[in-house]
Amino acid sequence: MKNSVELRQERADLITDANGMLETCKTESRDFNETEQVSYDEKMTAIDKLAKNIETVERQEKLNAEIASNVGSAPVQNVSESKEVRNYSVFKAINGLLNNNLNGVEKEMHEQAVNEARAAGITVAGLGIPAFMMEQRAAVTQTTSAIAPTNVLGYAEAMREASVFDKVGANILSSLSANTTIPVTGTSTVAWEGETDAAADGGANFGKVELTPTRISAYVDISKQLLLQNGGAEGAIMAHLGRAVGQSIDQAIFNATTITGAPTSISATSGCGTITEASFSDGVSVMKDLVEAEKELGGAGGLSGNLAYVCSPELISQIKRGVQVAAVSAGLDGMLVNGYPIYFTNGCSKSAGASGDFVYGDFSRLYVGMFGGVDILVDPYTQAASGQNRLVLNNYMDFGVANGAAFVKATSLTA
Secondary structure (H helix, E strand, C coil): CCCHHHHHHHHHHHHHHHHHHHHHHHHCCCCCCHHHHHHHHHHHHHHHHHHHHHHHHHHHHHHHHHHHHHCCCCCCCCHHHCHHHHHCCHHHHHHHHHCCCCCHHHHHHHHHHHHHHHHCCCCCCCEEECHHHHCCCCCCECCCCCCCCECCCHHHHHHHHHCCCCCCCCEEEEEECCCEEEEEECCCCCCCCCCCCCCCCCCCCEEEEEECCEEEEEEEEEEHHHHHHCCCCHHHHHHHHHHHHHHHHHHHHHCCCCCCCCCCCCCCCCCCEECCCCCCCCCCHHHHHHHHHHHHHHHCCCCCCCEEEEECHHHHHHHHHHHHHHCCCCCCCCEEECCEEEEECCCCCEECCCEEEEEEEEHHHEEEEEEEEEEEEEECCCCHHHCEEEEEEEEEEEEEECCHHHEEEEEEECC
């Protein structure tokens, strides 16, 4: 029997083939023909069988590792748990890719990312960084050299620090390997009935949130000399990319309208509640709008879950002055207004000096899916005349709202 890596690769190829068959039928607006149905069913059977084989082989490989450890041999160690990962360097990996000599932990991470991407039906065009490196914060390791520090996971950390979607209590689904459907329970009704009356249909139909890979991208140009010398810039560059991607995701989620090419924003989701905004009154009207949003959501039966406000920074001044007038404790990002957390992001739409948008609701109804890790395309040609390399970062993700009525949107006047 093949080892677990080979079996996983075989299963990933079958999943990709099966997905391709489905996409062909979707494009042609038809069902499988008889031959295609047989082929698809055979692939599904093989995929299920391989899953069981992988579980069996991995269990045995783990036992083999324990035996080897007990007799003094070095145990087989999952690369994601290895201490060597702490010494991973994006710059070293990029140089290895450019010079066709990728090796060490950088090569192992790249290969793991390629396998993850293939399982999700995605092709890594450049340097792959696996998903697990996005899911944990490793300690920053400093070498004895003052000009070549090693910064670990700068991109992942920066994206978290720059984004609001990762803080409001949304469901973050990491390392998705295929299109994902999340069943959503519909609203049930109950009624008082007589002693022998038949019970009425409660009407608890199921809806769904479907997550499919959608590409989000950013790039940065760095000099070839800097790439070779590092000079402490690795963390800064990855932080720049992380902030750019994190802020773009926020904009897609919290904007008043859906951004071109992005999934549907919360405010544009069918069923999202609205209010009649108050006429502008300095230090008063924005606070009225926030309370009105609570009233609207309460009327829809939505005052439960991970409730929070996400607002445009245009509203900060009005909210703080409103708080002072009302003598209510509130504050900025991570603090409270009317007893609920409040966050500010430029992802919310605004009209400078005139108005700012906000969304209020239950963020446990928001699902954000991440497909695989990060793909960094290293382009040595576009800026070659300037002695620079272009790093193009690609993430594949999607998001969706389980119930639009769990949110209320508004545009508050600030002047």
